[in-house]
Structure formats: C-alpha cells, structure tokens
Amino acid sequence: MTFTALPPAPVLIQQGKLLDFIDGKTQRQETPEEYVRQEILKSLVREYHYPKAHVAVEFPVPIGSKKTRADILIFAPNKPHAVENAFLVVECKSDKVKSTDRKEGVEQLKSYLTACPNAVYGMWTNGVERFCYRRMVEGGKVDFDEVPDVPIFGQKEDDAERPRFDQLKAATSDALMFAFKRCHNYIAANQGLQKPEAFWELLKLIFCKIQDERSDAIDFYTTATERKSLNGQLVVKGRLDKLFNAVRADFPAIFQPKDGIDLLPPVLTYLVSQLQGYSLLQSDVDVKGHAYEEIVGSNLRGDRGEFFTPRNLCDMAVAMLDPAEGQLMLDPACGTGGFLIAGMNHVIEKIRKAELKKWHNNETQAEIHARDRIKKYAAACIVGLDFNPNLVKATKMNMVMNNDGAGGLYQANSLLNPLRWADDLRARGLPGGVDVVFSNPPFGSKLPIDDHTVLEQYDLGHTWQYDKADDRWARTANLQKSQPPEILFIERIVRLLKPGTGRAAIVLPDGILGAPGLGYVREWLLTHCRLLASVDMHPDTFQPNVSVQTSLLLVQRKTDTEIALEAASGQRADYPVFMAVANHIGHDKRGNRTYVRDERGNEVMEPVTELVRVADAEGRVQYVPQTSLKKVLDDNTRQIAQAFRQWLADHS
Incomplete structure (x- = not known):
C-alpha cells in the first residue's frame, strides 16, 4: 500500500499579532515599534549574520533597583544568556519616538549599555533615525563613542571601520528602506534642501556606492575618527568626489560635466556611514526595489497622471507573457521602470537556470557564463521611454541597481511621430519590431492630447461614426479636437509590436472596455489584435495613491494578411479568451498589507x-x-x- 504524505497544516496567528522572527513561536502585538524590531532582528540575523541562538528578545536588564526589558540583546559566542555576557544591545522604537526623547531616546540605550558590564556595542533606531555606539571604559568611567555601524558577526573592529568586499551586507529586509529614508531625511534636515532636491543628492551617493562595489578597492567608507573632525570629513569628501568623477564619466546621459556632490562634508560623511556596510549589487531584488520605490514615489510623482504600477501587478503581467532571451522588450511610458525590471529579472532568472543546468550545477562556472549573457541581453533587449526626464534619470538608477539595462532608457514623447525621436532611439527600429510590450500609460481627460500633428498619425486620433445596421464603427477623415493619452497609447503600442507574434500587456481604465461612446476604440483594437486575456483588477490596486478601476489587457498583433482576410469575409475569427478577476491584491485602500485568514479571522x-x-x-x-x-x-x-x-x- 502506498501512502501519500499530507501537506503540513497551516499555522494560524491571531489577528493583530505577528510571529517573533527569532523563536518562530511567540505571537507579539503588531505595533509600529514591533514592526521596526522584527525588521531589525531579520537584519541582524540575515545581514549581520548573528546566529539566532545568540539573540534574545525582551531580555531583563537591571537598571538600579528595578529590572526593565531590553528590546534585543546579542550575547558573546558560547556564553549563556546572561546580562554579563551581552555583547550588543539594540533598542527599537516606532517612528513617532525621537532619538532626543528623554525617556525613550538614545539615553535609554546608554543606560542599558551601562548596566551590561561587558557590552561593547549598542544600536538605537526608530526606523528613520539610527545611532550606533561603542562603549568605552577608561579609568572606571563609562563613555560612548558614536560609530558608523555595529560589527558583523566575527568581524574585527578595524574591519568594521573599513569593511571588506566579502563583509558587505546583502540587504534582505526593510532595514535598507530604513537606511534610504534616514539618509533622505538627513539631507533635507541638515543641508537646507527641499525633499525632491535631497532625493537627487541621495541618487548621486547611490551611484557612487555601486561604482565602488564594481571597483578593486573600497573607497565608500568613513571611520568614526573621520566623522569627528573637519579634516577627516574632507578626506571622506575627497574619496567620494573621486568616485563621482568616475560615475559621471560612465553615465554622461544622466549627469552633466558640471555636476558634483553638493553636500556639506559632515552631511556627506554621515550618509556614507549609513550606507557603507551594504552591498547594493548583491541585495535581494525585491528588497532594494521596494526601498528605492519608497523614496522615488514620495519625490517624483508628477501631475501628468503618473501613478506607479504595483510590483505584484508587474510580476503578474510578466509571468503571463513570459518574455524570453533575445526578445525585444519595451515600455513606452516606463515611469520608474517597474515593468522593465520585472521583465528583465524574469529573463535573467531563465538565463541563470539554463547555465546552471549546462554546467551541471557548478555555480561558479554557471555564474561566470551567465554574467556575459545577461550583460548582452540587458544592453540589446530592454527599451524604455518616458516624457518626464527626471523619471528617466531615476529609472536608469533603478536599472543600474537591478542588473543594468540602463542604456536602453530614453527621454522621449512616445506619442510623437517616431521620425521626430532622437537619432539613437530611431536606430532601435522600434515600430513593428518589438516582441513584448508592458505598459501602464498615463490616464485622464485632464491630460488631453490636442496637437493636430500628433492626432493625425492615429486612426484613434480621428472621429468615428457608428452604423447601427451593420453594428460597426467607421473612421472618418476628421480629427478629434482632443484625445485622452491612454487611447492614443493603445494604437501606438500595437503599431510597435511585430505583426503576428508581438504581444502586449496594457493597464487600461475600465471605461475603454465598456463605455458605449468608446466602442470605436474596441472596434479598432479587435480589428488589429487577437485578445489573449482580460484581468479585472481590484478597485484598491493603485491605492493609497489614486482610486481608479482598471483592467490588464493582453493582446497579440495580427498580420496585415489576417486583417485583410477578416475584412473580406465580413467577420472576425472566433477564438477563446482568458478572463479573470484579481479580487485579492495584498493590500487595502490605505496601502496596508492584507493576509489570508481562516473562518475565525486568524x-x-x-x-x-x-x-x-x-x-x-x-x-x-x-x-x-x-x-x-x-x-x-x-x-x-x-x-x-x-x-x-x-x-x-x-x-x-
């Protein structure tokens, strides 16, 4: 008799609770402070490599005559969990608590460090602010020296000051998002810049960090000693200026010859201290994507109907169309590059799996050969256009952090006649040559296209008449007074595709799919395309940023022969269409994540x-x-x- 193993029963957790990362059993109250603590715990284990067995949560520490509980204690290796064996103390707060708070600020951390006689390091953070200290004892007196970071497990003190390449942390938690926000807020508060200006300065620093990771020696660092003196800060600035000169030379389309790092030396030194321990190139794609989009979204949302596509929608569209190596991929309204990055990483994963199979799971050989294929693919097959030059610049940064492909991004008006595009973009031969398009074009009647030189290019830029007898729409010779951009984008996208094989996934407002007055748009689309799928998206898909009811439409362009045959026969070919409703999208209208519950609400x-x-x-x-x-x-x-x-x- 054969027995089939049953899947393990799902673990349930009470509503409003979360599971402790260290023991995997304790259910803790889901509060803003607990969110910070759990993310820091993940970071300490996954990024700083402290074994879970060395970590205690809410450990009692005697302060005077009473015992209070420290958020996190990390103990010395091979030592029992006791206050005298504590090596690192971490105190976490919600973002509402400031570091200067007399009761819960950094002074609370220092009191814990004083009470732990052999503790060496401490960290205080509310997610937005973070302070690290080294406990010093001289002549029986305890003092605290602020340091850039706490050490990685097993790391020597000198290495903590200037990390080696093999000691850089690959981000796996929201700690990287905390670091980006912390740096962004610090620039705004200490440099006298508005937040959008602060974002561009942070962007330069991120470029420098990646440039440093691709070099032979680490120069993106600062020591505690350098942070304390103007001379030391100037030394750090000198290293960063040298790095940025190399960045400017490598990315002339992003940075002008006159551009420099316009930050005061003490501000620059602080930012370096917050980022120097991470490896941005080795960090998880979703983690750094989330961190970067959080910063971009709060600074670059424009007034042209720009609302960025959620990553789960991007991933769904990419998985449905399943792009392959060698296929030209395009987004004509790329925003911050969400679709392109999802599509590129989908193909890169295929390349890595193929090389791993070819080299019989020899990871070293597979990675060497995959790297060359990935570089060629990203350079040749990824193209993105956007009208907003700032978004293009930000997207290039996003692509650089995510395996590159930045060379295929252009600032351009996708709706113009392609003959009016820049020479290097025209050389791509896009019209009729694209294999896969992913796009969430700008929506809205508030963004009318009323330029007749633009409208006259498009069938959908003309007026149409409806014939009740034939139940058909027919194009007239007259131009519309104006058209919403999403209608023209439909035709532009279809014209860009390869006839017969080119496929597209387009996010569209539901009015296009159902409004009686827009029947001519549907008529044109069904004439020129085979409809593959229609997915009705949840009303909260783009919340909390904008409320709009949308669908994801998948189409495949017909050949001229197919169109002519259908016209001659007077009827379109009959075929099945995939239909679905995305009625669960992982968040509510406030942007809070939503989770699967059982019948009791757990x-x-x-x-x-x-x-x-x-x-x-x-x-x-x-x-x-x-x-x-x-x-x-x-x-x-x-x-x-x-x-x-x-x-x-x-x-x-």
Whole structure:
C-alpha cells in the first residue's frame, strides 16, 4: 500500500499579532515599534549574520533597583544568556519616538549599555533615525563613542571601520528602506534642501556606492575618527568626489560635466556611514526595489497622471507573457521602470537556470557564463521611454541597481511621430519590431492630447461614426479636437509590436472596455489584435495613491494578411479568451498589507525556505537554506498568471 504524505497544516496567528522572527513561536502585538524590531532582528540575523541562538528578545536588564526589558540583546559566542555576557544591545522604537526623547531616546540605550558590564556595542533606531555606539571604559568611567555601524558577526573592529568586499551586507529586509529614508531625511534636515532636491543628492551617493562595489578597492567608507573632525570629513569628501568623477564619466546621459556632490562634508560623511556596510549589487531584488520605490514615489510623482504600477501587478503581467532571451522588450511610458525590471529579472532568472543546468550545477562556472549573457541581453533587449526626464534619470538608477539595462532608457514623447525621436532611439527600429510590450500609460481627460500633428498619425486620433445596421464603427477623415493619452497609447503600442507574434500587456481604465461612446476604440483594437486575456483588477490596486478601476489587457498583433482576410469575409475569427478577476491584491485602500485568514479571522502562516547568507563560527559567509514562517499575503495575482499559462498550454 502506498501512502501519500499530507501537506503540513497551516499555522494560524491571531489577528493583530505577528510571529517573533527569532523563536518562530511567540505571537507579539503588531505595533509600529514591533514592526521596526522584527525588521531589525531579520537584519541582524540575515545581514549581520548573528546566529539566532545568540539573540534574545525582551531580555531583563537591571537598571538600579528595578529590572526593565531590553528590546534585543546579542550575547558573546558560547556564553549563556546572561546580562554579563551581552555583547550588543539594540533598542527599537516606532517612528513617532525621537532619538532626543528623554525617556525613550538614545539615553535609554546608554543606560542599558551601562548596566551590561561587558557590552561593547549598542544600536538605537526608530526606523528613520539610527545611532550606533561603542562603549568605552577608561579609568572606571563609562563613555560612548558614536560609530558608523555595529560589527558583523566575527568581524574585527578595524574591519568594521573599513569593511571588506566579502563583509558587505546583502540587504534582505526593510532595514535598507530604513537606511534610504534616514539618509533622505538627513539631507533635507541638515543641508537646507527641499525633499525632491535631497532625493537627487541621495541618487548621486547611490551611484557612487555601486561604482565602488564594481571597483578593486573600497573607497565608500568613513571611520568614526573621520566623522569627528573637519579634516577627516574632507578626506571622506575627497574619496567620494573621486568616485563621482568616475560615475559621471560612465553615465554622461544622466549627469552633466558640471555636476558634483553638493553636500556639506559632515552631511556627506554621515550618509556614507549609513550606507557603507551594504552591498547594493548583491541585495535581494525585491528588497532594494521596494526601498528605492519608497523614496522615488514620495519625490517624483508628477501631475501628468503618473501613478506607479504595483510590483505584484508587474510580476503578474510578466509571468503571463513570459518574455524570453533575445526578445525585444519595451515600455513606452516606463515611469520608474517597474515593468522593465520585472521583465528583465524574469529573463535573467531563465538565463541563470539554463547555465546552471549546462554546467551541471557548478555555480561558479554557471555564474561566470551567465554574467556575459545577461550583460548582452540587458544592453540589446530592454527599451524604455518616458516624457518626464527626471523619471528617466531615476529609472536608469533603478536599472543600474537591478542588473543594468540602463542604456536602453530614453527621454522621449512616445506619442510623437517616431521620425521626430532622437537619432539613437530611431536606430532601435522600434515600430513593428518589438516582441513584448508592458505598459501602464498615463490616464485622464485632464491630460488631453490636442496637437493636430500628433492626432493625425492615429486612426484613434480621428472621429468615428457608428452604423447601427451593420453594428460597426467607421473612421472618418476628421480629427478629434482632443484625445485622452491612454487611447492614443493603445494604437501606438500595437503599431510597435511585430505583426503576428508581438504581444502586449496594457493597464487600461475600465471605461475603454465598456463605455458605449468608446466602442470605436474596441472596434479598432479587435480589428488589429487577437485578445489573449482580460484581468479585472481590484478597485484598491493603485491605492493609497489614486482610486481608479482598471483592467490588464493582453493582446497579440495580427498580420496585415489576417486583417485583410477578416475584412473580406465580413467577420472576425472566433477564438477563446482568458478572463479573470484579481479580487485579492495584498493590500487595502490605505496601502496596508492584507493576509489570508481562516473562518475565525486568524491569519494563516506558511513555511517559506530561502537561501540566506550566514556566517559559521569562524565568520565565513555561505549561503544556506533557511525555513521560516511567513504570513500568507492575500494576493491572487500569482495564481492568475499560473492559470493563464496553463490555459494557454491547453489551447495551443
């Protein structure tokens, strides 16, 4: 008799609770402070490589005659959990608590450090602010020296001051987002810049950090001693100016010859101290994407109908169309590059899997050969256009952090006649040559296109008449007075596709798919395309930024022969269309994440295995699988993509 193993029963967690990352059992109250603490715990284990066995949460520490509980204590290796064995003390607060607060600010951390006789390091953070200290004892007196960061597990003090390449932390948690926000706010508060201006200065620093990671020696660092003196700060500025000169030479389309790092030496030195321990190139794609988009979104949202596409919608569209290596991928309204990055990483994952198989799971050889293929693919097959030059610049940065492909991004008006595009963009031969398009074009009657030289290019820029007898729309010779941009983008996207094989995933307002007066748009679309799928998106998809009801439409361009045959026969070919409703999108109208619940309202958790960088007893870093419990996001976009691929296989 054969027995089939049953899947493990789901773990349930009470509403308003979250599971402690260290023991995986304790249910803690889901508060802003607890969110910060759990993210810092993930960072200490996954990025700083402290073993969970060395970590205690809410450990009692005697302060005078009473005992209070420190948020996080990390103990010395091979020592029992006792106050006298504490090596690192971490205190976490919500972002409402300031570091200067007399009761809960950094002074609270210092009191814990004083009470732990052998503690060496401490960290205080509210997610936005972060301060690290080294406890010094001289002549029986305790003092605190502010340092750039606490050490990685097994790291020597000198290395903590100037990290080695193999000691840089690959971000796996929201700690990187905290660092970006912290730097952005610090520039705004201490440099006298508005937040959008502060963003561009932070952008320069991120470029310098990546440039440094691609060089032979680390120059993106500062020591505690350098931070304390003007001379030391000037030394740091000299190193960063040299790095930025190299950045400017490598990215002339982003930075002008006159551009420099316009930050005061003490401000610059602080920012370097907050970023120097991370490896942006090695960090998880989703983690750094989320961190970067948080900063971009708060600074670059324009007044041209720009609302950035949620990553789960991007991932769903990419999984549905399944782009391949060698296929030209385009977004004619790329914004911050969400679709392009999702599509590029989808193909890169295919390349890495293929090389791993070819080299019989020899990861070193596979990565060497994959790197060359990825570089060629990203340079040749990724193209993005956007009218907003600032968004293009920000997208180039995003692409550089995510395997590159920045060379295919252009500032251009996609709706203009392609003959009016810049020479290097025209040389791409886009009209009729694109394999896959992903796009969320700008919407709205508040953004009318009324330039007749633009409208006259398009069938949909003309007026149409409806014939009730034939139930057909016919184009006239007259131009519309104006058109919303999304209608013209439909035709532009279809004209860009390769006839017969080119496919597109387009986010469109539902009015286009159902409003009686827009029947001519649907007529044109069905004449020129085969409809593959229509996914009705949840009303909260773009919340909390904007309320708009949308659908994701997947189409494939017909050939001129197919169009002519259908016209001659007087009827269109009949075929099946995939339909779905994305009624669970993982967040509510306020942007808060939503999770799967059981019939009693408990949130369901499931085991998730990830490859995580950890250190052994000697401090050597390696990748090992780790399983942890995570709440199940109430999001069915991935299932929709899987169902579509199966449907497509069944109907091919």
